[in-house]
Amino acid sequence: MRRPRAAAGVLLAVLLVLTGCSTQGQDATDVVSDQQARAYQREVSEKERLAKAEADLPSRPSGVVDVDGSTRGSLTTDEANRYEATGTSTAVNVANNGEDQAFQELCAGRVDLVDSARPISRAEWDACRSVGLDVVQFQIAAEAIVVAIKSETDVGGDCLTMDQVRDIYRAGSPVVNWGQVGLDDVPLRVGGPNQDNNAFGFFGRYVLDAPQPSLTNLRSDYSSFENDEGARRFVVGSKHDARVASRFVDMARRRSQAQQALTGARDELASANEELAAARAERAKGIRDKRSRADQAKDIARVDAAVERRRAARARVDRLHDRYRVWVDRVKRTEDARKLVATYRGHVAYFRFSYYELFEDQLRPFEITRPDGQRNCIFPSQSTITSGEYPLSRQLLITTTTRSLGRREVSDFLKHYLARAQDAAVAARLVPLPDQTVLVQRAWLTGDSSPLLVTPDDQADSPGSPTASEKPAR
Template structure:
């Protein structure tokens, strides 16, 4: 389960031995450029580079938690802990992850709930202030790239490299024929313009996705393609990708509704002519002094024709409104064809009848691609390339304080069941037990550490895209 393993973690004895070997070879560990979203991690060996007293004092008896979005796993765990009874007061905020981490590094919050690890540039602020981040995993999620269900774009599988080319700034990708494997494109699907939509760049989902795909956990608008359509809510992304059932049904019968409206229009015109004829016959009957019985028949024919006009008028008006709505719906449906949306795994599962997810190629092999379908299984075992961890980040010193330690222990004990209930990927027993051992003081926790070269590289990239 490579995806769920703590990246860059070595037992202390092995780490010390490795440091000795590297020093003997003349290699500077500080200049190494660790890979993976969590950066380099050393088990309890980092030293603060600034005095902790540079930070404001923590409010007594209070736990400040930031980055908690409504409905998230962290929100569920917080609610359960508070309902169970606690003397600690919680100050919970839902700031975007980047701002939450900035507050964390300057002592403004105690715990950050996030979908992406702390970035090298923000970590440098922590380092200057003597904050030693420990990131506690409470579950996993996955980013899903999906089109509208029953849409044929000629491609079912794309690579991480394809995703990068699709999302990056100055993307050259405008057609589905430019990406993917085993193209089965028809003339119609090949002509579909590839459009892209998803959450705001500052969202946790985009941060985690960007870390994996674009190589930067702090995405901005300038890092994304110029026509990227950003939405605050996933429900809006869903609508941008594909219409709802009612709109799709209306669009599917657009021609039928148009035909019905035209038929009613012809029937109304015919009925109006019949009224004209009947009126002429009534007048003619009076002029010709037809019998009373004949004049009554003429009057009845006129009444009948007028009643038909009165009936057809509203029916035509209603039919024309429906036909107009259907035409508009059809236009909307057609405009969304080929749109690729970025979703959380849990949201995708709720609306999988409306979405068709892309498989993601795991080996970057053109000759023998291994396309992985997103599922609970492939996200859990790490084989799905766009899965990511859900984290609670806490300062090492703060983690040892009783009220914070007790909350984190509760969160780990309840995380597996809570994640399963929210259609997320639960922790493995191994990760859960290791993190509980950190809290109990049985083993040193893994403190996040980025070497100076990695920080400088990230700051340079950030400067280029700001």
């Protein structure tokens, strides 16, 4: 009789547990629903706040596009002038107040476009988002510098880190041998453009961290040149020296041939002298022996022939000696040229990528590692430069907001700008965008696809950082 009671007790306990679990599950569901409701309400409130903040921004004047930023090395001013010359009624005002102020103005709704060589920073992006502005970034072109030595020479490696490039060029640098940066024992000399070249300012700001680059930021033995050609000759030497040096083997062969010919001529002269001495001795003997007149005539003819032979041999020796001296001098010049060309082995300079492309058969570029501790050795190419992968590159950017993109004036100007971007980049000796990049960005303006919004992830906090990641507009 006790067993049924025990079983009933167990059943009651199970029912109580199940009932409690059911009640707890219902309470948990209610808690989740409350949390979701509160989160939704916060999202709605935040959207309302952002919408109000955006509505409170100053209105943009009709028929006007305001651009601010840095016009140094930019294409924007020229393209604004070309756009206005098309007969448009839109006025494009381009200011040059610097990138920092321009991004502040953009996020305050006072300008439409920022002309910059760096992406918007995280702090600047936060400022835009705090007033409800979504950020869109267009790339117009790219620029890069290439650090190069002479083609077909070797200093023990093809890859340098950003720190190594900086150490080689910076003021007070102790580096006078490639071995000091982990390469071969080769004397090092550095050169590059002077302050009038765009590459000088780019290199000073992005490599030497000098806001206003000058020669004082570079090592005291830095060889500066008025143009890229001078820097290239510093690295590869002159065409004349190279051409003369290239003749060394041929000149040495001809000198050897001339020397052999001269040796043969001298042997012939020695033989002619011996014959003349013998002929004269024979003639004297014939006189003593009172040979017949006919025999003495033969002795005299032999002497005359020996004299003529010696005269011809001596003349040939003199002629071949002069020729040999000519080849000796020519070999000396080619040897000197070869020594001079050899001294260029350790010379290094930097160039704009567009100039390097013209002489890539003469220049050997270094691959560069990004300043993140990884030795990834990125080669300079149109692809790695326009994408921002190559560390010594910068992207020419136009940053705007979806609010400004909604204005006909802004989208029309950007359509014009992108349509001419590649040709303008080539004319300005910049790196043009790939066709596909241009097509993708133009589609944002024509409405064929939604523009990509810059996100807070991987934002740049300093010049030279890669472009911020992006996501499609909602």
